[in-house]
Every structure is written in C-alpha cells, then in structure tokens.
Amino acid sequence: MAINKDSNAYTLTFAIIMVVIVGTILALLSVSLKPMQKKNAKVKMKMDILSAMMSTDEKNDLNRGNTEAKFDELIQIEKALVLDMTGAIRSEISGKAVLDVNIRKERRDKTLAEVDKNYPLFIGKKNGETMYVIPVVGNGLWGPIWGNVSLGEDLKTIKGASFGHKGETPGLGAEITQGFFIDRWIGEEISVAGEAVKFEVVKNGSGSDQTKVDGITGGTITSVGVQEMVNRCMKPYVEYFKTL
C-alpha cells in the first residue's frame, strides 16, 4: 500500500512521531545525567572560589580531581557566612550551608526582593595569611557573568580573582576569564577610608590609576559588565568590614 507522503495526515503523523521520539530522548537524557551535572557544577564552584585565591601557576595545577582536597585545605568552611544587602550577618545560614547558596539563581529570580538576596563570604587561609573570597554575579553582553574576588588581610586590597561567563563572544568578551584581565584587578582597593569605591573600566590605557582597570578591546560591554558586577556586589561587604 503506497502512502501519500504529501497528505496532511502523513505530515501530521510524521511531525507527532518525531516530536515524541526526540522529546523522549532529550527528557530521559536530561533526567539521567542531571545528578552528574550537578556534582560537576558544585566542583566547578569550589574551583572558582579556589582560583580567586591562587597565582597563575597554582591555578594551572588545580583540576577537578584535587579540588575537594585543596578546598578543605585552604577554605575554613566553618567560618563561611552570609550577609544581607546592608552588610548584616544572616545567622540562619553559616558553615557548609553557605555552599548551597546559589547567587546566580537568586539574580535570575525576579520574584526575590533585593533585601532577601544573600551575599556569601568565604574565609580561607593561604601561607598563613587570611583571605576573604567574595562571589559576584552580573550581566555580560549575551548572558550572565560571574566570578569570585579575594581580598587580603587589610579587607580592601584585591589579591586575586576568577571570572566566568555563560556565552560571551569567544576571543573578545570571553577573555575576561584570562589571566591578563584578572591581573589588572589585583592590587586595586575596594574601599577608601571605609567607603566603597566605584571601579571604572577604561579604554585609554590609564588602568594603572587607582579605581581604574583597563578593559578588553572588542569586549567593551562585557568589561563594563564586570565593572558593574564588582561595584554592586562589593557594597554589602564594605559595610560588613566596617564593623570588624
């Protein structure tokens, strides 16, 4: 029996079968792989926190295998805490539970009021020096960008950072993850006389000035996104550090 392939019935049947098959495959795959993907994401989050504390060489030695051990060694997880937007400590979340705070999800969540957003702070110790690691999140050109900024014992000098992004343009905006861009942030101070400073990403190469950082050629909007992200996210911490 020959089937009329131009008939509406055939076209419709084909479409339905195709959608059901492809939908089933994708749904099954997504559900079965989710636990592994979640675990990978968690390790990646710890890697990002650690990278913010490390020099380039140490970062190169960091991989998914040794992250857990290094994390336990460098981060004092029992001291981790969460602030609110005014810089006051949220006592209900502390220690290990801080790792479950997902600031990227909170930023996406339009129903969450600004006052309810969490600002986690991780405290670590490297070579005898205490370091404060602050996770940050913001918007790039095409999608979310995020990162971690670590401060030294003086509570204001940036000692290291790590940045990540979802889909910035490769070779342009995506370069924010590279060492050369991170190095431009190191040594900058987030507060002057207790007041939060406003960083400015510049184009004219004057990035060696205080509060100015050289942007990335061809990646202006992503660079400005990093600037906005750091400026906005640092405020609660500056308030908190005043009370220490």
Add this chain to the structure above:
Amino acid sequence: MSETAKTKAPMEPLFSKKNRKLVTDPLTDNNPVTIQVLGICSALAITVQVEQGVVMGAAVLFVLVLGNLIISLMRNLIPSRIRIIVQLVVVAALVIIVNQVLMAFLPDVSEKLSVFVGLIITNCIIMGRFEAFAMANKPWPSVMDGLGNALGYAGLLILVAVFRELFGSGSLYGFPIFGSPIPTPDSPLGTGLYAMGYMNNNMMILPPMALVIVGVIIWVQRSRNKDLVESH
C-alpha cells in the same frame, strides 16, 4: 549542480573518484564559505583566535557528518512540506545531546564548547548541506559531503583566524610571535618587535575585518580560477 547528482551504481567502491571529489571539492573550488557563501556569520564571530577556529571546526565537523547521515537515512520518509523543520530538529537535538553528555562526563570540554552551541545550531552550512545534499543522496556520499564541507569551513576559519590573531594580537594559537607589548622597567614599549615601535592592529580584532579578509580570499581565489566568476 553536480552535488545533487544521484549516485546510481549499486556497487560503487567506498572511495570512488566521485566520492573523493565530494570531500576535496568543498576544500577549494566549492568552498562552503567563499563559493557557496554559507556560514559567514560564524566566520565573522569566532575568527579572532586560531584556537576558536579549530574548536568550532571540530564541532561543526561532528554535527554535519552525523546530521547528514541521519537526514540521508530519513530522506524518503520526510514530508517535503515540513522538511526544514525536521532538519532543524535534527541539528538542535544532536547539539543538545552532545552538550548534555559532555556536561556530565567531560565538563571541561563542555565549558570550552558552551559558547559554540548556539553558533552551531544557527550555522547555515549545516542546514544548507542537509537541504542541498543529504535530502537527495544516499548515506555514504552524504557523510563524505559533510566531511568535505566541514573541513572546507574549518580550513577557511583557521586561515582567517591566522591573519586576525597574528596582526590583531601578535600571537598564533596563543603563542606570542612578535614579543610582548607589556611594558617592562627597561623597555617601556615591551619586548621584541614592540620595542621598535610596532603596534597590534586593533581593527583586526573587530568583526568587520573578518569580512574584509574573507572578501580578499574570495578575490584571490576567483582571480586564480576564472571558472568561479559568475557571469551576469
């Protein structure tokens, strides 16, 4: 159009002259970017560095070969009125499956590729080859056609990226070629060529320069082979 010619002989050897031509033609005289003018958008977007050209080329190779095979196997079943939708579903499903599996088992590779996922789905070379070749040809020639076109695409990406990375950033595949433009205490201009006053051409980093370079390549190619010039 030679590529839509049906392969008739049932016992044709796997690497017959015709099949080999399917692979070699898109590398030169039927290049998907310079002659078929497909995939220009991604050629502009990701040719800033050679490494990205290589990654994108590999990803497109995988999706195009597999997609051509699947479309070719289904070519007699696909209703012609919704064929474009079917092709789109195949590309999107393939890319998503690959990305999900990579996210679970090879998260580092997935991170590298994440930005390219959207670019692969919208790459017109893939839809173009599905429509122009796989819909009308047997699976094996379709695989060869996919291989050839993806290699032709990757080759052009890398060629453009070599110019853009070398003159835009002074490096190739991330390795500095002309020295370092970062000032040191004893030479304020940097080292190597930069110490003599050489500067990177920042315009090369911006997407329009990719268009200019692709244009120059098309010009060179057509002036060397007059058969490629369209008559009006």
